[in-house]
Amino acid sequence: MIIVNNDFEPKLVGFLCRWCSYQGADLAGTSRIEYPPNLIPIRVMCSGRVDPSFVMKAYSEGADGVLIFGCHPGDCHYKEGNYKTIRRYSMMKKLLGEFGIEDERFRLEWVSAAEGEKFTEVVKDATEKIKKLGPLNWKEVLEV
Amino acid sequence: MVSIVLDGKKIDVEEGTTILKVARDMGIDIPTLCYHEMIKPYNACRLCIVEVTSNGRTTITASCSTEVEDGMVVKTDSLSVINVRKMVAELLLARAPSVEKIREIAAKLGIEESRFVEEKEQRCILCGLCVRACEEIVGVNAISFVNRGPEREVSTPFKVESDVCIGCGACEYFCPTEAIKIEDIKGRKVLHDYLYLGPTKAIRVPFLQAIPNVPVIDVNYCIHFKTDNCKLCEKLCESDAINHDMKDEYEEVDVGAAILTTGYELFDSLKIPEYGYGKYPNVINGLQFEHLCHASGPTGGKILLENGSEPQQVAIIHCVGSRDKNYKSYCSRVCCMYAMKFAHLVHEKTNAHIYEFYIDIRSFGKGYEEFYNRMLSEGVTFIRGKVAEVNDGALTPEEEGKLIVRCEDTLVGIVRRIPVDMVVLCPAVISRNDSEEVAKLFGLTLSADGFFREQHPKLGPISTDSDGIFIAGACQGPKDIPDSVAQGAGAAGGVLSLGDYYSVEPIYSVIDDKLCAGCKICISVCPYDAITFNEEENVSEIQEMLCKGCGACVAACPGGVARQNGFQDEQIFAEIEGVLI
Known part of the structure; x- marks a missing residue:
């Protein structure tokens, strides 16, 4: 059942790599670029640190979408952390698909420290799309 | 004897x-x-x-x-x-x-006119200097004497274009009667390249203040490196200082820190064809103007037009490619001040009237605003507005033979046509075209404008994300000389203050040796080879000194035994719970 609620504000969790994406988000802030407050960033040292269990935990705690932000391929501060992310991401995507979680709810995006604007655009886009999809309601389902 | x-x-x-x-x-x-x-x-x-x-x-x-x-x-x-x-x-x-x-x-010898008359007047006297130079010095034998008697002349074999000729011009150089002229036929270039405004030579001092201030041989143009011959310079040099066998050498140096000061490039003014750069010879860019003004330049420091006359009006155009959405949106910072310096030089050296076309005058810095006021009092005409076009389409007799600068004067609100003799463009300061490769090499990232990104725009303007790598000067962003010197000194200070100790990341990973099953997955994912395997205990161990704290092993560990200080799984779970309440 899909609850159609225009006031619905999705909760998004973002895992941001400390070197590129977190600084990109910081740049968006220092540049005073506005973007939806729906995404709450969690800083990790590297996108390669994002354990699949973090993503599952976020959904189970009531997140409507999870975004992973990393450095552009080849730009990883730790040489190859984001390549590990790519592999984990495609694996998780399949798994989440099996659970019926839509593509739009789980995204991997490359945001460099210079791309404050891109960061805000990704967040805007993800918020809009997930708003249309409606809430995920995993928390309630799990509690029942 | x-x-x-x-x-x-x-x-x-x-x-x-x-x-x-x-x-x-x-x-x-x-x-x-x-x-x-x-x-x-x-x-x-x-x-x-x-x-x-x-x-x-x-x-x-x-x-x-x-x-x-x-x-x-x-x-x-x-x-x-x-x-x-x-x-x-x-x-x-x-x-x-x-x-x-x-x-x-x-x-x-007292002879004004010859008593003899030759049917065909010519310049070549068949002295053979050119033929001998080509053979002995250049060593390619591209030309020789052909025919006999009155038909004898210097030519290439069968009078066809020689494919061994390297176009060095030695024959022209040695000819005593100027009978040989090197010309550009079929788009074939004479070997000597053109540096900014004037011709140059295969042996030259790279530039006036070069250190060490000695001539160098340009292997691209030197005859010896084309034909293995010549070596005239070696024969003439009295102190035997010339060695043609020297080779470029790559040296590997072990260093503890590096300061990148790779500088900038100038925006290519050809990308804005409406300014007529490359089309009209009297439209030059800032570097060319500097070369023209220089005492050792092609005109000895005189500001002259292509035809050798002094300009009557000079237009200086600011922001060519900078502060422009179509090219570079940032301000290049140095142009306003050097454009005004140019105005001062033109004012000092000629009687020309000077027009400065600007968007905004940015005369920040010590003594800069005062210099701007001085230029205003020297009679320079400042016109606020971006130049639309430079062309040579004269509409009135006064505009005949001049370059017309078309521009909107935004302070008056009219479109103006200003006839001038010389146009000096102030192109944007842009990042070097290899900055991406250099950044990869040193583990840096680039800002949106293509310059090296500093660690923090306010608190870390000299250091970078990579330990021990510092940046200084225009490679970090457009910068004038005082700022570059200050940043360079700061970077040197940064290196000196590193000391002889090594600082370790506060965030590193540890493996609980009681729980580790010894699967070695962590070893395969560690990009720093910081994890070793202890065969006796059958566990993996992390060397704290080497660990950079990326957490790859922690995410990969199937047993959850590897833990990252400050970013433990429980901590992140708690964070997720916290943000989703």
Whole structure:
């Protein structure tokens, strides 16, 4: 059942790599670029640190979408952390698909420290799309 | 040593010396055309003839190829020598009457007009210097004498374009009568490149203040590196300082820190065709103007137009490619001030009227605003507005032969047409085209404008995300000299303060040796080889000194045994719970 609620504000969790994406988000802030407050960033040292269990935990705690932000391929501060992310991401995507979680709810995006604007655009886009999809309601389902 | 008598003077000279050299060393003037000290003598022009008495025999012979012998008596100005020389000069004059050098030699011998008339007037006197230079010095034999008798001439084999000719221009250089001219046919370029405004040479001091201030050989243009011959410079250098066998060497140096000061590039003004750069010769960019103004430049520091005359009006256009959405949106910072310096130079050196076309004047910095006010008082016309176009389409008689600068004067609100003689463009300062590769090499990232990104725009303007790598100068962003010097000094200070200790990341990973199953997955994912395997205990161990704290092993560990300080799974779970309440 899909609850159609225009006031619905999705909760998004973002895992941001400390070197590129977190600084990109910081740049968006220092540049005073506005973007939806729906995404709450969690800083990790590297996108390669994002354990699949973090993503599952976020959904189970009531997140409507999870975004992973990393450095552009080849730009990883730790040489190859984001390549590990790519592999984990495609694996998780399949798994989440099996659970019926839509593509739009789980995204991997490359945001460099210079791309404050891109960061805000990704967040805007993800918020809009997930708003249309409606809430995920995993928390309630799990509690029942 | 042999002793000879030269024009009545008894002298001792070294064996093997030619009479011509001995005479010239003594200050006796013997005219020559086909002789060059770097090329073997050929006895072609016969102007250097002298009277030689040796072993009782007197002959008239060419001095350029005759070596001294003991007891030789040489006369360089006897009547018969003068007579023969006059005849030779007269014949040469008949063949090539328009050659200044031959006219001079003839005039010295008292001949103004030749009694002989040659059917076809020409410049080449068949002295063979070009042929010998091509053979002996360049070593390619691209030209030689062809035909015989009156048909004899210098040419390439079968008079077709030579494919061994390297276009070095040695034949033109050695030709005494300017009979050979190097020209650009079929788009084929003469070898010497053009640096900014003037021609340059294969051996040159790179620039005036170069350190060390010595000439270098440009291997791209040096004849020796094309034909394995020549080496004229080596023969001429008295201190044997020239070594053609030197090779570029790559040295590996172990260092503890590096400061990147790779600088900037200038925006290519050809990308804005409406400003006429590359189309009109009197539209030049800032660097070319600097070169023009320089005391050692092509005009000796005079500000001149292409035709050699002084400009009456000069337009200086700011923000060419900078502060422009279509090209670079940022301000290049240095242009306003150097554009005003240009105005001052033009004002000082010429009587030209100066127009500065600007968007905004950004004269920040010590003494800068004062300089701007001084320029205003010097009578420079500042026009606020972006130039739309520079063209040569004159509409009125006053605009005839001028470049027309079309621009909106935003302070008055009208579109203006201003006729000028010279346009100086101030192109944007842009990042070097290899900055991406250099950044990858040192583990840096680039800002949106392509310059190296500093660690923090306010708190870390010199250090970078990579430990021990510092940046200074225009590679970090457009910067003037004082700012670059300050940043450079800061970077040097940053390196010096590193000390002889090593700082470890506060965030590193640890493996619980009681729980580790020894699967070695963590070892395979560690990019720093910081994890070793302890065979005795059958566990993996992390070297804290080497660990950079990326957490790859923590995410990969199937048992959850690897833990990252500050980013433990529980901590992140708690964070997720916290943000989703």
